[in-house]
Amino acid sequence: MKDLQNFKKIVVLTLFVFLITNNSEAHEKKGSCSNHETFSFFCDLCGCSTSSGxxxxxxxxxxxxxxxxxxxxxxxxxxxxxxxxxxxxxSFNTYQLWAQIPINNSFYVSANLPYQDLTRDFNNVKENINGIGDASLIGWYKLPFYKKQDENTVDFNNEKIASGHSLQFGVGVKLPTGKFEQRLSDNVNPGFQVGTGSVDGIFSLGYNYGGNKYGVNTLISYYLKGENKNNYQFGNQLSYSVNVFRAFSTQKMNIMPFVGISGDVYNEIEQYGEALKDTDGTIVNASFGSELAIEKFIFGASYTLPLSQSLFGDNVESKQRISVYVNFAL
Structure with missing residues (x-):
C-alpha cells in the first residue's frame, strides 16, 4: 500500500511538472492539433463486469x-x-501490449494483449490469480469532414482542407485467451477473473474534433457478451466517454493535458439462461491526465475516480484507477 501511495504521488507530480513547464516555455504552433484529433476507446481489460470499457x-x-x-x-x-x-x-494489475496499425488513410486496426495479476484480501486471507487475459482486436473506419470551399476561390491543386471534425466506426472482437474459473464466480465481485471464457462482439461510434489548440473526443460502445463453456454469460455493456484536451507544442515536444467524463452500464449476468440477482450496475467516472510526445516516443498518464456508482446491488465499490503507458510511434 505504501508503494502504491508513492506511485500515485509520482504520477501526480509528473503531470504537474509537465503542465508548469509547458505553460512557461511552450510556443504554440498553428495547427498543432491537426494530427491529434482522436482519443480512441476500447474495452481494455478482461471484459468482466467491473472492468470498464x-x-x-x-x-x-x-x-x-x-x-x-x-x-x-x-x-x-x-x-x-x-x-x-x-x-x-x-487489486487489479493489468500489463498490456497494445498497438494501433494503419491499413490505409481511412482504415486502421487496434489490438491488445493483457497480462492480469489480481489479488483479493478477505478476512486477512490473500488470494492471487494471474495469467494472460482476453486479447482484443478491432477494426476502425475514420470518416473525416472537410471545409466547404469558397466558390469565388480557384484551387488549382484541388486539395481538400480538413475541418478537424471526424466520425469513427469500429467493429471488433474479444477472444477467450484468458482463463475463466467457475469457482470465482461465487464471489461478490465476479469481475475477479483473469478472463471471461467467451467470445464478445464490440460495436463503437465516435465523434472527434481537433482544432489549433483544443480538442474534444466522444465515443459510445456496446459490448455484446457471449456465453462461455460453463453456460456463464457476463451482462452486455454500454460504455460512453467525453474528453477535452489542450495542446501545447514546442519544436521538440508536444504535451496535451486532458479532463474527461466516462461511464458504463452493465446488464445482469446470466447462467443457464437465468439472470443472477444483483449483478447489474452503473458507474460514472471523472478523469484527468496528460500525454507527452518527444520525437517518436509517447508517454501518458491518467488518474480516474468514480463520481457515482451502483454496482452489484451496491455491494461492490470501485475506488480508483491509474494508468501509465509508453509507446513508440510508427
Whole structure:
C-alpha cells in the first residue's frame, strides 16, 4: 500500500511538472492539433463486469504505435447484507501490449494483449490469480469532414482542407485467451477473473474534433457478451466517454493535458439462461491526465475516480484507477 501511495504521488507530480513547464516555455504552433484529433476507446481489460470499457484503448496523439501500458484498479466488496459485514479488498494489475496499425488513410486496426495479476484480501486471507487475459482486436473506419470551399476561390491543386471534425466506426472482437474459473464466480465481485471464457462482439461510434489548440473526443460502445463453456454469460455493456484536451507544442515536444467524463452500464449476468440477482450496475467516472510526445516516443498518464456508482446491488465499490503507458510511434 505504501508503494502504491508513492506511485500515485509520482504520477501526480509528473503531470504537474509537465503542465508548469509547458505553460512557461511552450510556443504554440498553428495547427498543432491537426494530427491529434482522436482519443480512441476500447474495452481494455478482461471484459468482466467491473472492468470498464470506457477507460481507453488509444492515445490523445492518435499516432500509430506499438507500446506497453500498466493499469491499476482497486475495489471493495461487502460480503453480507449488514453494515458491519466483512469487506473484501481487490487489486487489479493489468500489463498490456497494445498497438494501433494503419491499413490505409481511412482504415486502421487496434489490438491488445493483457497480462492480469489480481489479488483479493478477505478476512486477512490473500488470494492471487494471474495469467494472460482476453486479447482484443478491432477494426476502425475514420470518416473525416472537410471545409466547404469558397466558390469565388480557384484551387488549382484541388486539395481538400480538413475541418478537424471526424466520425469513427469500429467493429471488433474479444477472444477467450484468458482463463475463466467457475469457482470465482461465487464471489461478490465476479469481475475477479483473469478472463471471461467467451467470445464478445464490440460495436463503437465516435465523434472527434481537433482544432489549433483544443480538442474534444466522444465515443459510445456496446459490448455484446457471449456465453462461455460453463453456460456463464457476463451482462452486455454500454460504455460512453467525453474528453477535452489542450495542446501545447514546442519544436521538440508536444504535451496535451486532458479532463474527461466516462461511464458504463452493465446488464445482469446470466447462467443457464437465468439472470443472477444483483449483478447489474452503473458507474460514472471523472478523469484527468496528460500525454507527452518527444520525437517518436509517447508517454501518458491518467488518474480516474468514480463520481457515482451502483454496482452489484451496491455491494461492490470501485475506488480508483491509474494508468501509465509508453509507446513508440510508427
Amino acid at each position: 470506457s477507460f481507453g484503448f488509444g492515445t490523445l496523439s492518435n499516432a500509430n504505435f506499438v507500446g506497453v501500458r500498466y493499469i491499476y484498479q482497486n475495489f471493495e466488496s461487502k460480503n453480507g447484507i449488514f453494515e458491519n459485514s466483512p469487506i473484501s479488498k481487490e
